[in-house]
Amino acid sequence: MDIQKQENLDSEKEVEKETESKDSESEEAESSKNIEEIIKFNVFDLKDHAFHFGHNTKKLNPKMDSYVFGTVGNMHVIDISKTVPLFKDALSFLRKITCNGGRVLFVGTKYQSKEVVKKAAEDCGQFYMNHRWPGGLMTNWNTVSVSIQGMKDLEKKIEEGFFKKYKKHEQSKINKKLFNLKRMFSGIKDMHGLPNAIVVTSWKEENIAIREAIKLRIPVVALMDTDADPASIDYPVPGNDDAMKSIEFFSSLCASACLLGIHDEQIKISEKSKEVESKKRRNPREFNRDYRKESFRPRERRDAFETKFVAKKTEPEFDSKISVEKKNIPSNDSKIDEKKLSDDSVSSIKVDKVESKSKDSDSKGE
Secondary structure, three states, rough: EEEEHHHHHHHHHHHHHHHHHHHHHHHHHHHHHHHHHOOOOOOOHHHHHHOOEEEEEHHHHHHHHHHHEEEEEEEEOOOHHHHHHHHHHHHHHHHHHOOOHHHHHHHHOOOOHHHHHHHHHHHHHOEEEEEOOOOOOOOHHHHHHHHHHHHEEEHHHHHOHHHHOHHHHHHHHHHHHHHHHHHHHHHHOOOOOOOOOOEEEEOOOOOOHHHHHHHHHOOOEEEOOOOOOOOOOEEEEOOOOOHHHHHHHHHHHHHHHHHHHHHHHHHHHHHHHHHHHHHHHOOOOHHHHHHHHOOOOOHHHHHHHHHHHHHHOOOOOOOOHHHEEEEEOOOOOOOEEEEEEEHHHHHHHHHHHHHHHHHHHHHHHH
């Protein structure tokens, strides 16, 4: 009988695992379908935004050879038909991460991508880094967070007028320091931890950020030109990383995928709140168990417990033995630990000292 029960339990567990895997696969398929319906783009859109232009033939990375369509003069042409499915996978991944409450960091320190990355991150409520990447931003996050907190403290002090008493050259130094900190950390000022994913607009320029992400096992979505290495990237998107059109199109679609994920998260939260409210209406006692324990306790026991608890608090912490022993101490002994005694015993000892001193003065006067 026990063997049969164990076999039944094992079979039930296997069935549950199969159903969970099927559900996850169906969710991923639904998310990709929804992205295809909401975020619509094709080969011609990519061509209009100059996604097909690659680098010089001398700069080709052999690992990107499978994504190259051909050459025009000394320039490579990227096969955009392979870019479309890879881009859709990357967008569905970003949507899934933001749906689960994750944070995405947009990285673009090129001159062409600075303003574009900032705008895209602000549109979808995520974080960005558009100035020089400080080494160890993610691998040494504890020290970076300290400098971010210092920037916030400086801003607060300047608003309160703390540095108005300082001289002009000192104020200019402080303002310059704040300007440099803002330029570096303004995009990650409210990021209270490591991001769950990184969106990179250029593999070659942001190589340090990619290496840090690989070390910390943070997934990377990157725009890959013909001089890049796709083996180290989780979600590569072959395309032109030099043209402003292509960078803007890439970052705007990533931002819209993040917005879709945030929308899905809000729907989940509203559904959960509705479920909780319905459960409260059905059986409200489950949601106030502490109140149930106190209210359903017998009246006599509860009163007895309260009286005991109050009595323990109200009893004066006074030991009569200590006071009696200290009263018989002679007046010449001045080394007494008054901290260990209660207030009553200390006052009685002082009175005894005063009486002994008065007697000694009377004897001397006689």
